[in-house]
Amino acid sequence: MTVAMPDAETDHETARRVLRRRQALAPWLLMLPALLVVVVFFGLPMLLMVRMSFNLHIDQRLYVPGFTFDxxxxxxxxxxxxxxxxxxxxxxxxxxxxxxxxxxxxxxxxxxxxxxxxxxxxxxxxxxxxxxxxxxxxxxxxxxxxxxxxxxxxxxxxxxxxxxxxxxxxxxxxxxxxxxxxxxxxxxxxxxxxxxxxxxxxxxxxxxxxxxxxxxxxxxxxxxxxxxxxxxxxxxxxxxxxxxxxxxxxxxxxxxxxxxxxxxxxxxxxxxxxxxxxxxxxxxxxxxxxxxxxxxxxxxxxx
Structure with a gap:
């Protein structure tokens, strides 16, 4: 009996931790589809645009890969x-x-x-x-x-x-x-x-x-x-x-x-x-x- 009580308390504490972890992850899982849409369709294009702003512009070409603050x-x-x-x-x-x-x-x-x-x-x-x-x-x-x-x-x-x-x-x-x-x-x-x-x-x-x-x-x-x-x-x-x-x-x-x-x-x-x-x-x-x-x-x- 004295050995089973600590095991029961440990299992109960572990279950509570798992429940709290699930409750903390639930909002993020619900927002995951929207976050993926924002990252793919807004975040990545914005990063590409920022990178494009540092490229070179020579002659009549749209851009030349490079890096400049000009x-x-x-x-x-x-x-x-x-x-x-x-x-x-x-x-x-x-x-x-x-x-x-x-x-x-x-x-x-x-x-x-x-x-x-x-x-x-x-x-x-x-x-x-x-x-x-x-x-x-x-x-x-x-x-x-x-x-x-x-x-x-x-x-x-x-x-x-x-x-x-x-x-x-x-x-x-x-x-x-x-x-x-x-x-x-x-x-x-x-x-x-x-x-x-x-x-x-x-x-x-x-x-x-x-x-x-x-x-x-x-x-x-x-x-x-x-x-x-x-x-x-x-x-x-x-x-x-x-x-x-x-x-x-x-x-x-x-x-x-x-x-x-x-x-x-x-x-x-x-x-x-x-x-x-x-x-x-x-x-x-x-x-x-x-x-x-x-x-x-x-x-x-x-x-």
Whole structure:
């Protein structure tokens, strides 16, 4: 008997260790298919792209295997490239801020409206996702020109005395970027609002707080995580998009997406295009790290 007891305790402890090990491995086993997809279709191409950025570009060949930092030096020393990077970052930040503001107001309105209005507004927000970006661009081509809908509406309302054209302007590119990214921000923020109890607004009003105070002291802290996530999502989309600013903006609006396309297809300089893309990925990663560090741990579970 005295010998069997330690053996039973040892077997029980071994079984508990095996169970804990299985419980620790279970989440990784469930994520394994998704991790394989990410590594194969995203991780390996990204590594190949980074390696491509260090290759040589001689004559008209796409690339020559080698190792050089010249592409990165040219990237940060050429005023044309640095101005394009600054223009891209500036346009992306402005468009992201405007998108988050509009999406926040729209999401709060949907959250406060009765259920019979909710489905209609959500369907309205889904409209830009039901068509391609090219179709959206064609729609703006009918809206911004001199004989477009916007010019006609302003002329009929008496706000202007002559037709105007906003086509091929930075404002047109700005509006196009907002329209494309707004649905993503809206649904992120709506998910945050749906996690809140509307009775918090009633409690704040019963305590004598004004609507502005309620927003500043109650809603804003509880939705801060959603604002950061929506901003990062919009920034990632706008900083890497190529079609919308190229089709709606002026010829002088050179973004990083445009330069990557030009280096890749126009000048057949694959290493330089890869260097642009690598810097773009690093910039996006930095923005993600900053926004993640600004999130509140207390409310991060809403996302």
């Amino acid at each position: 592409h990165y030096v040219n990237l940060f020393s050429n005023p044309l490239f640095t101005n394009a990077m600054w223009t891209t970052v500036q346009l992306s930040i402005m468009a992201s801020l405007a998108t988050v503001f509009i999406g926040y107001v729209f999401a709060m309105l949907v959250w406060l409206k009765p259920p019979r209005w909710r489905l209609l507004m959500i369907g309205l927000a889904l409209c830009p996702l039901l068509i391609s970006e090219i179709a959206i661009i064609f729609g703006w081509w009918m809206f911004f020109p001199k004989n477009g809908l916007l010019s006609y509406a302003l002329l009929q309302s008496g706000l202007i005395s002559d037709k105007i054209s906003l086509m091929y302007t930075e404002f047109a590119a700005f509006v196009g970027l907002i329209y494309v990214t707004l649905p993503f921000c809206f649904f992120i923020l709506l998910s945050i609002f749906d996690g809140l109890d509307k009775r918090l607004l009633e409690a704040s009003a019963d305590l004598g707080a004004s609507p502005l105070t309620t927003f500043r002291e109650v809603l804003l802290p509880l939705t801060w995580t959603g604002i950061l996530v929506a901003f990062s999502q919009s920034f990632i989309w706008t900083i890497g998009t190529y079609a919308t600013p190229s089709a709606l903006g002026p010829d002088t609006l050179w973004t990083m997406g445009f330069l990557i396309q030009e280096q890749m297809l126009g000048k057949h300089n694959w290493p330089m295009a890869s260097a642009f893309a690598t810097v773009l990925i690093i910039g996006v990663a930095c923005v993600m790290f900053i926004t993640r560090s600004m999130q509140s741990k207390r409310t991060s579970f809403h996302v």
